[in-house]
Amino acid sequence: MNPAPASRPPIGRVPLRDVADSCGIGSQFTNAGPLSSPRPKPIILMPTRAAGCASTPAAAAAASCPHARAGQCTPVARAGHGIDETDAHILRVLQADARISNLKLAATVGVLPGAARERVKRLTREGYILGYEAVLNPFRLSAGVLVFTRVRLEHTGIGVANAFKAAVQVRSEILECHEVAGDFDYLIKTRASGIDTYHTMLASLIWALPGVRDTRTFAVMEEVKNTARLPV
Structure with missing residues (x-):
């Protein structure tokens, strides 16, 4: 067999x-x-x-991600910023109304209230949201005249620039101060109740700052656009 x-x-x-x-x-x-x-x-x-x-x-x-060369690891809508479209929508809503309730925020952007709360916490923790503040009306507070002042310093060393910056920080009348490139050193933003008030401020404040060599003043005739909202 x-x-x-x-x-x-x-x-x-x-x-x-x-x-x-x-x-x-x-x-x-x-x-x-x-x-x-x-x-x-x-x-x-x-x-x-x-x-x-x-x-x-x-x-x-x-991070040695194999998809990096193909550009496939970027967020769906906000490449390069580390946020998605829902995050961006939240930031737009909060810029328009920082006092909005979490419930209304969630409904506006189309997520659950818990998810909205956690996203706001994360955006704050990661530095996308720096804080919240009230926007005041300068015309009701005797500060209706907006003035920009170009400042050039005596270039006698880094100590002069540091002393200038330190003095600017403690003067509440100076709203903004920016170091710039060009034929002058700093651009200062101030507000006053009128040109005569600013003239007094220029003499007693701007020229009193350390190392000031010369200044040039630009009084704003009309504020065509004034916003702190960022496009997201």
């Missing part, structure tokens, strides 16, 4: 395997043939931004 032939291995599929890469995005491999068939054919899944992915192409490259 001849021996029974050896049984053939069952024909079936190799179980799906997930191969994870450094961003948490994997490729699935399947095999539709017998177990003894050649290498499985990969099914490539197009990667999207996963929780572990870097937020920008540069950051992704630094």
Whole structure:
């Protein structure tokens, strides 16, 4: 009697395997043939931004993310800023009305109240929101005249510039002071009740700052646009 032939291995599929890469995005491999068939054919899944992915192409490259070169690790709507469109919507709403309730904020941007609260906390923690303040009416507070003053210093060393900056910080009459490039050193923004009041301020405040060599004043005739809101 001849021996029974050896049984053939069952024909079936190799179980799906997930191969994870450094961003948490994997490729699935399947095999539709017998177990003894050649290498499985990969099914490539197009990667999207996963929780572990870097937020920008540069950051992704630094983290050795394999999708960085393809630019596929950026947020959906705000590439380069590390926020998505919902975050940006929250920032726009808060810039327009910082006193809005969390419930109304959530309804406006289309998320649950808990999610809105956590997003605001994260945006604050990560430095996108620096604080909240009331915007006052300068015309009701005897500060209706807006004046910009160009200031040039005596260049006698870094000590003069440091003394100037320190003096500016403690004068509440100076609203803004910016070091600029060009033929002068600083641009100062102040407000006064009138030109005569500013003239007194110029003599008693601006010229009293350390190292001032000369100044040039620009009184604003009309405030065409004045906003602190950033486009997001």
